[in-house]
Amino acid sequence: MGLLAAVVASGTIARMLPAALPLPVSLVQIALGALIGSFGALRVELDPEVFFLAFLPPLLFADSWQIPREGLLRDKWTILKLALGLVVFTVLGLGPLIHWMLPVMPLAVCFALAASVSPTDPVSVQAIAGRIKVPTRMLRILEGEALLNDASGLVCMRVAVIAALTGGFSLSSALSLFLWLSLVGIALGIGVTLLITRVAAWIRRHFGEESGSHILISVLTPFAVYLLAEHFGGSGILAVVAAGITMSYAELMGDQGAGTRIRSLAVWDAIRFATNGVMFVLLGEQMPGIFTAALSQSRDHIGWPLPLVALIIVLALAALRFTWVWSSLRITVFRSRRRGVPAPQPPVFLLLAASVAGVRGAVTLAGILTLPLTLPDGSPFPARELAIFLAAAVILLTLVAASFLLPPLIRHLHLPEENxxxxxxxxxxxxxxxxxxxxxxxxxxxxxxxxxxxxxxxxxxxxxxxxxxxxxxxxxxxxxDAATNRRLVEIERELRLAAVRAERETILRAARRRRINDEVRRKLIRELDIQEVRFLSMAGR
Missing domain, CATH: 1.20.58 (Methane Monooxygenase Hydroxylase; Chain G, domain 1)
Known part of the structure; x- marks a missing residue:
């Protein structure tokens, strides 16, 4: 109840903030969570495996289900280069830098930390985009990258942890592990979702449709594919993403009733709102304990101040991302010109915006919390609290940086309108x-x-x-005459909205005076609500 109350309060607080302070609601939720976490009796002990199971499947499923498939297919190579190549590039570049600043942290643990902060977070990207007008194509690329790079980042982290526990590293083992995780996860995600949708469609055709049952099936699907993939040694995250994309293709069959679709969207909106908010509040709750443990461990070494280390890591992440994006675009321009296709140089503000937009989130924290507590000989895992502190600090700094730096960078972008x-x-x-x-x-x-x-x-x-x-x-x-027609449509829409609201008020007034019963009132109000939503959607509200 306290977590959900904080989620509700965060939305109100975020709307009360002035326009000059473009903080996303996720930062407000983290702050409220830290306030709750400062009271030890109220703090939730976060189990990373439970965290992964409870929050990531529904959120990733909803995001991959509703992301435009055309955008994924159009920019698939760009997304794959960011989701795979940039992750490896970040791990190899950031790991030695962290070890140079913090010699007390073994190199394998430094690589594990670098791997945990390498994937961007789809929920954090959505939180930033909800407050800032991000160009559509850029947002789709960021969302696609964030959906796919979790698996590569977590695989790199798992390899680094194995190296820390055993003292050895095998490139062939790392590649085979990555292939197994990816193939099993994607195959189970697609196969199980197709099976579920086909069975549900057969039941609808032969026995009719019951909205509640089919909505519950869609809610349980991401948990089912996640658990199955993890049970068979695959990537549960990739399984959920594959399931969401498969579900979007299954929708093209159009065998669901309109009422089921409307109710399903309403249910999923509520699930996304609640789980997204609770996830960031939980993230804030862990902050006081993480900071306390890290500060106690930092007394055992003499090195760089931890806040400065976290800032340098964030700057290094942006620099590595800028280098990768710049190099990729230069290669693309070079290949296009060799084929005789004119290709302009990408504007520098686009490169800077793409670098700042790499926001980290709950996947980073949940991944770093899976670090073992002890080594095989029973001794404590080295620098575990330091790694968790730095990962949490990176999440906060990237959220703050994107909130304040993205708006001016995007305002300087002069991209062609997508008509x-x-x-x-x-x-x-x-x-x-x-x-x-x-x-x-x-x-x-x-x-x-x-x-x-x-x-x-x-x-x-x-x-x-x-x-x-x-x-x-x-x-x-x-x-x-596009301008005149748009004006006519706008006038018609406003008049229709005024009429709908007048109808609703008349019906409610009659209900308050007990001139109609509740069943009639609910039916008429629902019809008017659907009309109002339709008219509002015409304006993109």
């Missing part, structure tokens, strides 16, 4: 309206055949066809 989606939407509206007119005509003749009141069918179908024809005329007008 492709608007053109697709307009064309699809025309095709859908034409198909609706044809379907109305066919259905009218079929329904009126052999009946006496054929004029009623003709009157109703003519009225509906006229509605769709006016929609077609509005779409055609947008091609010649």
């Amino acid at each position: 492709e989606l608007a053109a697709q939407e307009a064309a699809m509206r025309v095709q859908a309206a034409e198909a609706a007119i044809q379907a109305i005509g066919k259905e009218q003749h079929a329904m009126a055949e052999g009946r006496q009141d054929t004029d009623l069918y003709a009157e109703v179908s003519a009225r509906l066809m006229d509605l769709y024809r006016r929609r077609l005329e509005g779409t055609a007008a947008s091609e010649t």
Whole structure:
């Protein structure tokens, strides 16, 4: 209850902040969690395995389910280079730097720390994007990278931990481990999700649809694939991501009812809101204990101040990311020009924004908390508290840096507007309206055949066809006078919203005076709510 209350309070506090202080709600949640964690009796003892199971499957499943598939396919090579190549590049570059600053930390532990901070976090990326207007294509690349680089980062960390425990390292073992984790996780994620969706579709066709059961199936799916993948030695994270993407393809079958889809989206919005918020509050709760343990251990060594070490790590992460992105884009431009395709140089503000946008989050903390407590001989695992402190500090610093540095960098970006989606939407509206007119005509003749009141069918179908024809005329007008048409649509939308709100208030007033019963009131209000959501979505609100 306390965690959820902090989540609710964080949203209110974030909305109260002035526009000049663009803090994402995730930072507010971390601060509230640290306040709760300062009282030892209220602090939650965080088990990393439980943390992974309880929070990551639903969040990663929802993100991969709803991320546009076209964006993943269009920029697949860019995303893969960031999710795989950049992770290895970061681990190899950051590990020796940490060991140079903190000789007390063994090199293998330094590599484990570097691996834990190498993957970006999809939840943190979404938290930043909710407050800052990030260009659409850049946001899709960041989301795709964050969904896929968790596995590579955690595999690198597992290899480093094995080296710390055994004192040895094998490149062939590391590669085989990565392949096994990836293949098993992806195969189980796709296979189990396809099986679940096919069985659910068969049940719907033969026995009808029950919204509650099918929504519960979608909620349980990410946990099922995660547990199965972990049981068979695969990557549960990759299994969940593969399951979410597979679910988005299964939706194309269109065999679900409209009511189930509406309720499912509402349920998943609530799950994402609650688990996302609780995850960051829990992250803040761990901070006081992590800081206390790290400070007590830091007295045993003479070296750089820990806050300065954390800052240098964040700067090194940004520099490594900048170098990787710059090199990748230069190679892409060079190859395009060799093929005779004109390719402009990427603007420096784009490179800087991409470097700052590499936000770390809960995956980093959960990964570093899995460090063993002891070595095989029973002695304490070296520098464990220091590594956890630095990982937590990196999470905070990257969130703060992205919150304050991304807005000015993005404002200096002059990227071409992406009109492709608007053109697709307009064309699809025309095709859908034409198909609706044809379907109305066919259905009218079929329904009126052999009946006496054929004029009623003709009157109703003519009225509906006229509605769709006016929609077609509005779409055609947008091609010649876009500004006027947008203004007309905006005026119509505001008038319709005013009408819907007036209807709702009339119904509620009647209900307060007990002139209608609750069942009638709920039905009418739900219809009006759906209309209002539709009109608001036309404005992108």
